[in-house]
Amino acid sequence: MTSPENVRRVACVGAGVIGGGWVAHFLARGYEVTAWDPAPDAEPRLRRLVEAAWPTLTRLGLAEGTSTDRLTVTGTLEQAVADAEFVQESAPEKLALKRDLLARLDAATPPGVVIASSTSGYPMTDMQTTAADPSRLVVGHPFNPPYLIPLVEVVGGERTDAAAVAWASRFYEVAGKSVITMDNEVPGFIANRLQEALWREALHMVASGEATVRDIDLSITEGPGLRWAVMGPMLTFALAGGEGGMAHMLDHFGPSLKSPWTRLAAPELDKELYDAVVAGCDEAADGRSIADLVAERDRGVVEVLRATGRLGPEEDSR
Numbered sequence: 001m002t003s004p005e006n007v008r009r010v011a012c013v014g015a016g017v018i019g020g021g022w023v024a025h026f027l028a029r030g031y032e033v034t035a036w037d038p039a040p041d042a043e044p045r046l047r048r049l050v051e052a053a054w055p056t057l058t059r060l061g062l063a064e065g066t067s068t069d070r071l072t073v074t075g076t077l078e079q080a081v082a083d084a085e086f087v088q089e090s091a092p093e094k095l096a097l098k099r100d101l102l103a104r105l106d107a108a109t110p111p112g113v114v115i116a117s118s119t120s121g122y123p124m125t126d127m128q129t130t131a132a133d134p135s136r137l138v139v140g141h142p143f144n145p146p147y148l149i150p151l152v153e154v155v156g157g158e159r160t161d162a163a164a165v166a167w168a169s170r171f172y173e174v175a176g177k178s179v180i181t182m183d184n185e186v187p188g189f190i191a192n193r194l195q196e197a198l199w200r201e202a203l204h205m206v207a208s209g210e211a212t213v214r215d216i217d218l219s220i221t222e223g224p225g226l227r228w229a230v231m232g233p234m235l236t237f238a239l240a241g242g243e244g245g246m247a248h249m250l251d252h253f254g255p256s257l258k259s260p261w262t263r264l265a266a267p268e269l270d271k272e273l274y275d276a277v278v279a280g281c282d283e284a285a286d287g288r289s290i291a292d293l294v295a296e297r298d299r300g301v302v303e304v305l306r307a308t309g310r311l312g313p314e315e316d317s318r
Protein backbone atom coordinates (compact mmCIF):
# COMPACT_ATOMS: atom_id res chain seq x y z
CA MET A 1 0.00 0.00 0.00
CA THR A 2 1.28 3.50 -0.85
CA SER A 3 1.98 5.55 2.27
CA PRO A 4 -0.20 8.66 2.73
CA GLU A 5 2.88 10.85 2.13
CA ASN A 6 3.63 9.20 -1.22
CA VAL A 7 0.18 9.27 -2.82
CA ARG A 8 0.26 10.94 -6.25
CA ARG A 9 -2.92 9.69 -7.95
CA VAL A 10 -6.40 10.30 -6.57
CA ALA A 11 -9.76 9.28 -8.09
CA CYS A 12 -12.94 11.27 -7.50
CA VAL A 13 -16.18 9.46 -8.31
CA GLY A 14 -19.25 11.68 -8.50
CA ALA A 15 -18.30 15.19 -9.62
CA GLY A 16 -21.07 17.54 -8.53
CA VAL A 17 -20.78 20.27 -5.91
CA ILE A 18 -18.66 18.19 -3.53
CA GLY A 19 -16.88 15.83 -5.92
CA GLY A 20 -15.95 18.86 -8.05
CA GLY A 21 -14.74 20.67 -4.94
CA TRP A 22 -12.57 17.69 -4.03
CA VAL A 23 -11.15 17.58 -7.57
CA ALA A 24 -10.22 21.27 -7.30
CA HIS A 25 -8.61 20.71 -3.89
CA PHE A 26 -6.55 17.69 -4.94
CA LEU A 27 -5.41 19.40 -8.15
CA ALA A 28 -4.33 22.49 -6.22
CA ARG A 29 -2.33 20.25 -3.89
CA GLY A 30 -0.46 18.76 -6.83
CA TYR A 31 -2.15 15.37 -7.24
CA GLU A 32 -2.94 13.70 -10.57
CA VAL A 33 -6.73 13.42 -10.49
CA THR A 34 -9.01 11.11 -12.42
CA ALA A 35 -12.75 11.74 -12.21
CA TRP A 36 -15.86 9.90 -13.30
CA ASP A 37 -19.51 10.94 -13.15
CA PRO A 38 -22.34 9.35 -15.17
CA ALA A 39 -24.12 12.64 -16.02
CA PRO A 40 -23.90 13.53 -19.73
CA ASP A 41 -22.78 17.10 -18.94
CA ALA A 42 -20.46 16.08 -16.10
CA GLU A 43 -17.12 16.98 -17.71
CA PRO A 44 -17.92 20.59 -18.78
CA ARG A 45 -19.69 21.17 -15.45
CA LEU A 46 -16.68 19.86 -13.52
CA ARG A 47 -14.20 21.89 -15.54
CA ARG A 48 -16.29 25.04 -15.00
CA LEU A 49 -16.28 24.44 -11.25
CA VAL A 50 -12.50 23.91 -11.18
CA GLU A 51 -11.86 27.02 -13.31
CA ALA A 52 -14.12 29.10 -11.05
CA ALA A 53 -12.27 27.86 -7.93
CA TRP A 54 -8.77 28.28 -9.36
CA PRO A 55 -8.32 32.03 -8.53
CA THR A 56 -9.23 31.27 -4.91
CA LEU A 57 -6.87 28.29 -4.87
CA THR A 58 -4.13 30.44 -6.35
CA ARG A 59 -4.61 32.90 -3.47
CA LEU A 60 -4.37 30.03 -1.01
CA GLY A 61 -1.16 28.80 -2.63
CA LEU A 62 -0.85 26.13 -5.32
CA ALA A 63 1.55 23.19 -5.14
CA GLU A 64 4.71 23.66 -7.19
CA GLY A 65 4.08 23.16 -10.92
CA THR A 66 0.50 22.03 -10.59
CA SER A 67 -2.23 22.86 -13.10
CA THR A 68 -5.75 21.93 -14.10
CA ASP A 69 -4.16 19.80 -16.87
CA ARG A 70 -3.58 17.15 -14.23
CA LEU A 71 -7.30 16.34 -14.36
CA THR A 72 -8.46 13.44 -16.54
CA VAL A 73 -12.18 12.77 -16.86
CA THR A 74 -12.70 9.12 -17.75
CA GLY A 75 -15.51 7.37 -19.61
CA THR A 76 -15.98 4.65 -17.00
CA LEU A 77 -15.73 4.24 -13.25
CA GLU A 78 -13.27 1.39 -13.76
CA GLN A 79 -10.86 3.61 -15.74
CA ALA A 80 -11.06 6.31 -13.07
CA VAL A 81 -9.94 4.05 -10.24
CA ALA A 82 -7.64 1.62 -12.12
CA ASP A 83 -4.39 3.31 -10.97
CA ALA A 84 -5.73 5.25 -8.01
CA GLU A 85 -3.90 5.35 -4.70
CA PHE A 86 -6.93 6.90 -2.95
CA VAL A 87 -10.60 7.12 -3.97
CA GLN A 88 -13.11 9.77 -2.86
CA GLU A 89 -16.77 8.93 -3.57
CA SER A 90 -19.19 11.89 -3.78
CA ALA A 91 -22.35 10.49 -5.36
CA PRO A 92 -25.91 11.50 -4.36
CA GLU A 93 -27.01 10.94 -0.77
CA LYS A 94 -29.12 7.83 -1.35
CA LEU A 95 -28.34 4.78 0.76
CA ALA A 96 -29.03 2.10 -1.88
CA LEU A 97 -26.97 4.01 -4.46
CA LYS A 98 -24.05 4.41 -2.02
CA ARG A 99 -24.14 0.69 -1.16
CA ASP A 100 -24.05 -0.38 -4.81
CA LEU A 101 -21.47 2.19 -5.80
CA LEU A 102 -19.09 1.40 -2.94
CA ALA A 103 -19.32 -2.32 -3.81
CA ARG A 104 -18.56 -1.46 -7.45
CA LEU A 105 -15.65 0.77 -6.46
CA ASP A 106 -14.29 -1.94 -4.19
CA ALA A 107 -14.39 -4.44 -7.08
CA ALA A 108 -12.57 -2.05 -9.46
CA THR A 109 -9.98 -0.42 -7.19
CA PRO A 110 -6.53 -2.01 -6.66
CA PRO A 111 -6.35 -4.06 -3.44
CA GLY A 112 -5.41 -2.19 -0.29
CA VAL A 113 -6.35 1.26 -1.62
CA VAL A 114 -8.58 3.20 0.80
CA ILE A 115 -11.98 4.31 -0.50
CA ALA A 116 -13.67 7.22 1.30
CA SER A 117 -17.28 8.36 1.06
CA SER A 118 -18.26 12.03 1.32
CA THR A 119 -21.62 11.08 2.83
CA SER A 120 -23.16 13.79 5.01
CA GLY A 121 -24.55 11.41 7.54
CA TYR A 122 -24.86 7.70 6.70
CA PRO A 123 -22.84 5.49 9.03
CA MET A 124 -20.33 3.43 7.04
CA THR A 125 -21.72 0.29 8.71
CA ASP A 126 -24.95 0.87 6.72
CA MET A 127 -23.11 1.53 3.43
CA GLN A 128 -20.48 -1.23 3.44
CA THR A 129 -22.95 -4.12 3.51
CA THR A 130 -22.43 -5.40 -0.05
CA ALA A 131 -18.72 -4.70 -0.68
CA ALA A 132 -16.45 -7.74 -0.99
CA ASP A 133 -13.74 -5.98 1.05
CA PRO A 134 -15.47 -3.59 3.49
CA SER A 135 -12.26 -3.25 5.52
CA ARG A 136 -10.95 -0.40 3.35
CA LEU A 137 -14.16 1.69 3.28
CA VAL A 138 -14.23 4.83 5.42
CA VAL A 139 -16.26 8.01 5.70
CA GLY A 140 -14.35 11.19 4.82
CA HIS A 141 -17.00 13.86 5.33
CA PRO A 142 -16.00 17.25 3.89
CA PHE A 143 -17.54 20.71 4.12
CA ASN A 144 -18.61 22.81 1.19
CA PRO A 145 -16.47 23.76 -0.64
CA PRO A 146 -13.84 21.07 0.09
CA TYR A 147 -11.15 23.22 -1.59
CA LEU A 148 -11.66 25.94 1.02
CA ILE A 149 -13.17 24.63 4.25
CA PRO A 150 -10.45 22.63 6.00
CA LEU A 151 -12.47 20.15 8.06
CA VAL A 152 -12.88 16.45 7.20
CA GLU A 153 -14.54 14.03 9.62
CA VAL A 154 -13.13 10.51 9.32
CA VAL A 155 -14.80 7.42 10.74
CA GLY A 156 -15.02 3.75 9.84
CA GLY A 157 -17.85 1.25 10.06
CA GLU A 158 -18.09 -1.98 12.04
CA ARG A 159 -16.29 -3.86 9.26
CA THR A 160 -13.65 -1.20 8.52
CA ASP A 161 -10.05 -1.97 9.47
CA ALA A 162 -8.76 0.57 12.01
CA ALA A 163 -5.63 0.86 9.85
CA ALA A 164 -7.74 2.20 6.95
CA VAL A 165 -9.20 4.90 9.21
CA ALA A 166 -5.71 5.87 10.40
CA TRP A 167 -4.39 5.84 6.82
CA ALA A 168 -7.23 8.09 5.60
CA SER A 169 -6.81 10.56 8.46
CA ARG A 170 -3.10 10.86 7.76
CA PHE A 171 -3.68 11.15 4.01
CA TYR A 172 -6.14 14.03 4.46
CA GLU A 173 -3.65 15.79 6.75
CA VAL A 174 -0.90 15.43 4.16
CA ALA A 175 -3.38 16.76 1.58
CA GLY A 176 -3.85 19.91 3.66
CA LYS A 177 -7.07 19.18 5.53
CA SER A 178 -7.95 19.55 9.24
CA VAL A 179 -9.07 16.14 10.44
CA ILE A 180 -11.32 14.90 13.20
CA THR A 181 -10.99 11.13 13.54
CA MET A 182 -14.02 9.65 15.27
CA ASP A 183 -13.83 6.38 17.21
CA ASN A 184 -17.60 5.94 17.20
CA GLU A 185 -20.12 6.07 14.39
CA VAL A 186 -22.70 8.75 15.05
CA PRO A 187 -25.29 9.57 12.37
CA GLY A 188 -24.46 13.05 11.05
CA PHE A 189 -20.98 12.80 12.63
CA ILE A 190 -20.13 15.83 14.79
CA ALA A 191 -20.47 19.04 12.80
CA ASN A 192 -23.65 18.10 10.93
CA ARG A 193 -25.38 17.16 14.18
CA LEU A 194 -24.61 20.66 15.42
CA GLN A 195 -25.60 22.31 12.14
CA GLU A 196 -28.80 20.25 11.98
CA ALA A 197 -29.90 21.44 15.42
CA LEU A 198 -29.53 25.05 14.29
CA TRP A 199 -31.12 24.36 10.91
CA ARG A 200 -34.17 22.61 12.40
CA GLU A 201 -34.76 25.46 14.80
CA ALA A 202 -34.35 28.01 11.99
CA LEU A 203 -36.97 26.21 9.87
CA HIS A 204 -39.37 26.06 12.83
CA MET A 205 -39.00 29.81 13.28
CA VAL A 206 -39.67 30.52 9.59
CA ALA A 207 -42.61 28.07 9.53
CA SER A 208 -44.25 29.68 12.52
CA GLY A 209 -43.64 33.25 11.31
CA GLU A 210 -41.33 34.01 14.25
CA ALA A 211 -38.41 35.04 12.01
CA THR A 212 -37.79 35.70 8.34
CA VAL A 213 -35.07 34.01 6.32
CA ARG A 214 -33.21 37.34 6.50
CA ASP A 215 -33.51 37.48 10.30
CA ILE A 216 -32.14 33.94 10.57
CA ASP A 217 -29.11 34.72 8.42
CA LEU A 218 -28.39 38.07 10.12
CA SER A 219 -28.67 36.46 13.54
CA ILE A 220 -25.64 34.34 12.67
CA THR A 221 -23.55 36.57 10.38
CA GLU A 222 -23.87 39.61 12.67
CA GLY A 223 -23.83 37.51 15.83
CA PRO A 224 -22.37 34.17 16.91
CA GLY A 225 -21.00 33.38 13.43
CA LEU A 226 -18.35 36.08 13.83
CA ARG A 227 -17.11 34.47 17.04
CA TRP A 228 -17.33 30.90 15.76
CA ALA A 229 -14.72 31.51 13.06
CA VAL A 230 -12.28 32.31 15.86
CA MET A 231 -13.38 29.97 18.68
CA GLY A 232 -15.85 27.10 18.81
CA PRO A 233 -19.10 27.22 20.79
CA MET A 234 -17.49 25.79 23.92
CA LEU A 235 -14.67 28.31 24.35
CA THR A 236 -16.96 31.10 23.15
CA PHE A 237 -19.36 30.33 25.99
CA ALA A 238 -16.50 29.97 28.48
CA LEU A 239 -15.93 33.68 27.85
CA ALA A 240 -19.59 34.32 28.71
CA GLY A 241 -18.59 33.45 32.28
CA GLY A 242 -16.14 36.36 32.49
CA GLU A 243 -13.20 35.72 34.80
CA GLY A 244 -15.06 32.69 36.17
CA GLY A 245 -14.88 31.04 32.75
CA MET A 246 -17.02 28.03 31.89
CA ALA A 247 -17.66 27.13 35.54
CA HIS A 248 -19.36 30.48 36.18
CA MET A 249 -21.13 30.29 32.81
CA LEU A 250 -22.61 26.89 33.80
CA ASP A 251 -23.61 28.07 37.29
CA HIS A 252 -25.19 31.19 35.85
CA PHE A 253 -26.86 29.96 32.66
CA GLY A 254 -27.04 26.19 33.19
CA PRO A 255 -30.59 26.36 34.56
CA SER A 256 -31.84 28.09 31.38
CA LEU A 257 -30.93 24.93 29.44
CA LYS A 258 -34.24 23.64 30.78
CA SER A 259 -36.12 26.59 29.26
CA PRO A 260 -38.14 25.64 26.18
CA TRP A 261 -35.83 27.41 23.75
CA THR A 262 -35.56 24.69 21.14
CA ARG A 263 -37.85 22.26 19.28
CA LEU A 264 -35.40 19.70 18.02
CA ALA A 265 -37.86 17.47 16.16
CA ALA A 266 -37.69 18.13 12.41
CA PRO A 267 -40.35 20.52 11.14
CA GLU A 268 -42.72 19.34 8.40
CA LEU A 269 -41.11 20.50 5.16
CA ASP A 270 -44.47 21.28 3.55
CA LYS A 271 -44.93 23.39 0.41
CA GLU A 272 -45.51 26.57 2.38
CA LEU A 273 -42.26 26.28 4.33
CA TYR A 274 -40.36 25.09 1.27
CA ASP A 275 -41.56 28.08 -0.77
CA ALA A 276 -40.92 30.54 2.05
CA VAL A 277 -37.30 29.39 2.46
CA VAL A 278 -36.59 29.39 -1.28
CA ALA A 279 -38.21 32.83 -1.74
CA GLY A 280 -36.35 34.20 1.29
CA CYS A 281 -33.02 33.05 -0.14
CA ASP A 282 -33.86 34.56 -3.55
CA GLU A 283 -34.64 37.84 -1.80
CA ALA A 284 -31.41 37.63 0.21
CA ALA A 285 -29.42 37.00 -2.98
CA ASP A 286 -30.79 40.31 -4.24
CA GLY A 287 -29.99 39.63 -7.90
CA ARG A 288 -26.66 37.89 -7.27
CA SER A 289 -26.33 34.61 -9.17
CA ILE A 290 -25.17 31.38 -7.50
CA ALA A 291 -21.79 31.91 -9.20
CA ASP A 292 -21.64 35.46 -7.74
CA LEU A 293 -22.47 34.12 -4.29
CA VAL A 294 -19.88 31.33 -4.53
CA ALA A 295 -17.21 33.89 -5.48
CA GLU A 296 -18.29 36.20 -2.64
CA ARG A 297 -18.27 33.34 -0.11
CA ASP A 298 -14.85 32.17 -1.28
CA ARG A 299 -13.36 35.68 -1.03
CA GLY A 300 -14.81 36.07 2.46
CA VAL A 301 -13.62 32.70 3.71
CA VAL A 302 -10.09 33.38 2.43
CA GLU A 303 -10.11 36.67 4.36
CA VAL A 304 -11.35 34.90 7.51
CA LEU A 305 -8.66 32.21 7.15
CA ARG A 306 -6.09 34.96 6.71
CA ALA A 307 -7.36 37.07 9.61
CA THR A 308 -7.43 34.11 11.99
CA GLY A 309 -3.88 32.98 11.19
CA ARG A 310 -4.84 29.79 9.32
CA LEU A 311 -2.90 30.89 6.22
CA GLY A 312 0.81 30.66 6.80
CA PRO A 313 3.03 33.49 5.54
CA GLU A 314 4.46 31.31 2.76
CA GLU A 315 1.03 30.51 1.31
CA ASP A 316 -0.10 34.04 2.01
CA SER A 317 2.62 35.68 -0.07
CA ARG A 318 2.01 33.70 -3.32
Ligand SMILES: NC(=O)C1=CN([C@@H]2O[C@H](COP(=O)(O)OP(=O)(O)OC[C@H]3O[C@@H](n4cnc5c(N)ncnc54)[C@H](O)[C@@H]3O)[C@@H](O)[C@H]2O)C=CC1
Nearest residue numbers: 014015016017018019039090091092093118119120142144
Ligand atom coordinates in the same frame (compact mmCIF):
# COMPACT_ATOMS: atom_id res chain seq x y z
N1 LIG B 1 -23.59 19.70 -0.92
C1 LIG B 1 -23.02 19.76 0.29
O1 LIG B 1 -22.99 20.80 0.94
C2 LIG B 1 -22.36 18.55 0.87
C3 LIG B 1 -22.59 17.27 0.37
N2 LIG B 1 -21.93 16.20 0.92
C4 LIG B 1 -22.14 14.85 0.40
O2 LIG B 1 -21.46 14.74 -0.83
C5 LIG B 1 -22.13 13.79 -1.68
C6 LIG B 1 -22.44 14.45 -3.00
O3 LIG B 1 -23.31 15.55 -2.78
P1 LIG B 1 -23.34 16.81 -3.76
O4 LIG B 1 -22.03 16.98 -4.41
O5 LIG B 1 -23.92 17.92 -2.98
O6 LIG B 1 -24.41 16.32 -4.84
P2 LIG B 1 -24.55 16.79 -6.36
O7 LIG B 1 -25.95 16.48 -6.73
O8 LIG B 1 -24.04 18.17 -6.54
O9 LIG B 1 -23.55 15.81 -7.10
C7 LIG B 1 -23.74 14.42 -7.19
C8 LIG B 1 -23.06 13.95 -8.46
O10 LIG B 1 -23.10 12.53 -8.46
C9 LIG B 1 -23.36 12.12 -9.79
N3 LIG B 1 -23.90 10.77 -9.76
C10 LIG B 1 -25.19 10.36 -9.90
N4 LIG B 1 -25.26 9.02 -9.81
C11 LIG B 1 -23.99 8.58 -9.63
C12 LIG B 1 -23.41 7.30 -9.50
N5 LIG B 1 -24.14 6.20 -9.50
N6 LIG B 1 -22.07 7.21 -9.35
C13 LIG B 1 -21.30 8.32 -9.32
N7 LIG B 1 -21.80 9.57 -9.44
C14 LIG B 1 -23.13 9.68 -9.59
C15 LIG B 1 -24.31 13.17 -10.34
O11 LIG B 1 -24.27 13.16 -11.76
C16 LIG B 1 -23.75 14.43 -9.73
O12 LIG B 1 -22.80 15.06 -10.57
C17 LIG B 1 -23.36 13.34 -0.89
O13 LIG B 1 -23.07 12.14 -0.24
C18 LIG B 1 -23.58 14.47 0.10
O14 LIG B 1 -24.25 14.07 1.25
C19 LIG B 1 -21.01 16.34 1.93
C20 LIG B 1 -20.73 17.58 2.43
C21 LIG B 1 -21.42 18.78 1.98
Ligand SMILES: C[N+](C)(C)CC(=O)CC(=O)[O-]
Nearest residue numbers: 119120142143144192195
Ligand atom coordinates in the same frame (compact mmCIF):
# COMPACT_ATOMS: atom_id res chain seq x y z
C1 LIG C 1 -26.22 20.33 3.83
N1 LIG C 1 -25.27 19.27 4.18
C2 LIG C 1 -25.87 18.43 5.21
C3 LIG C 1 -25.05 18.46 2.97
C4 LIG C 1 -24.04 19.96 4.65
C5 LIG C 1 -22.86 19.11 4.97
O1 LIG C 1 -22.86 17.89 4.96
C6 LIG C 1 -21.61 19.81 5.40
C7 LIG C 1 -21.48 21.25 5.02
O2 LIG C 1 -20.85 21.57 4.04
O3 LIG C 1 -22.04 22.08 5.76
